[in-house]
Amino acid sequence: MTPKSRKAKALERLHSRILECTRCPLHLTRTQAVPGTGSADAEIVFVGEAPGRQEDVQGTPFVGGAGKVFDGLLASIGLSRTDVYITNTVKSRPFVGPPPGRNRTPAREEIAACAPWLAEEIQIIQPRLVVTLGQIALDQFLPHRKISEIHGKPQSTGGITILPLYHPAMSRYGSEWIAILRADFRKISKVMIPESRT
Ligand code: SF4
Numbered sequence: 001m002t003p004k005s006r007k008a009k010a011l012e013r014l015h016s017r018i019l020e021c022t023r024c025p026l027h028l029t030r031t032q033a034v035p036g037t038g039s040a041d042a043e044i045v046f047v048g049e050a051p052g053r054q055e056d057v058q059g060t061p062f063v064g065g066a067g068k069v070f071d072g073l074l075a076s077i078g079l080s081r082t083d084v085y086i087t088n089t090v091k092s093r094p095f096v097g098p099p100p101g102r103n104r105t106p107a108r109e110e111i112a113a114c115a116p117w118l119a120e121e122i123q124i125i126q127p128r129l130v131v132t133l134g135q136i137a138l139d140q141f142l143p144h145r146k147i148s149e150i151h152g153k154p155q156s157t158g159g160i161t162i163l164p165l166y167h168p169a170m171s172r173y174g175s176e177w178i179a180i181l182r183a184d185f186r187k188i189s190k191v192m193i194p195e196s197r198t
Pocket of ligand 1: 018021022023024025026027033090091092110113114117
């Protein structure tokens with residue numbers, strides 16, 4: 001058995017703390033918190049918005065409808081979940097109405113309360129690239145930029161390279177959006193493999 005890497009151990013400890021987190025009221029209504037998943041040695045970290053109903057039940061990010069689209073997009077560039085690390089901006093499910101309720105966008109206070117967990121995930125993994133999925137995730141790194149203006153264009157901030165992409169859930173709006181998502185996902189390979197080697 002190979003010994004666990006230092007990063008894997010640190011991530012495991014972090015996940016245990018996230019699972020017990022009560023920093024914001026979302027802990028009162030969740031089934032469980034949903035920390036990130038994937039390789040501690042990943043070169044690419046994907047950041048989505050928040051767990052939905054399926055994620056809340058299963059305890060894993062991106063396992064609902066949008067998760068299936070995400071898996072397909074990853075496969076289209078020759079990657080699988082085990083190659084990368086996938087997490088969300090907010091780790092407990094925000095929803096409205098009586099349970100199971102409808103997913104909602106996380107509130108500003110919930111995002112602020114959860115931000116240190118995302119920062120720690122990135123601090124431990126030290127990826128070469130952070131791919132933000134949707135405006136909420138982009139706001140955590142580049143709060144004044146609009147995804148409609150910079151999707152698919154690599155950005156630099158605080159020593160991190162960010163590639164802002166639309167959220168895979170946009171695929172529900174039709175084939176035009178699927179084409180945009182596929183084209184933007186291809187940019188990931190371009191960022192990871194310098195032009196001279198392509
Ligand atoms: S959303 Fe984040 S800050 Fe709020 S309870 Fe869940 S893990 Fe803690």
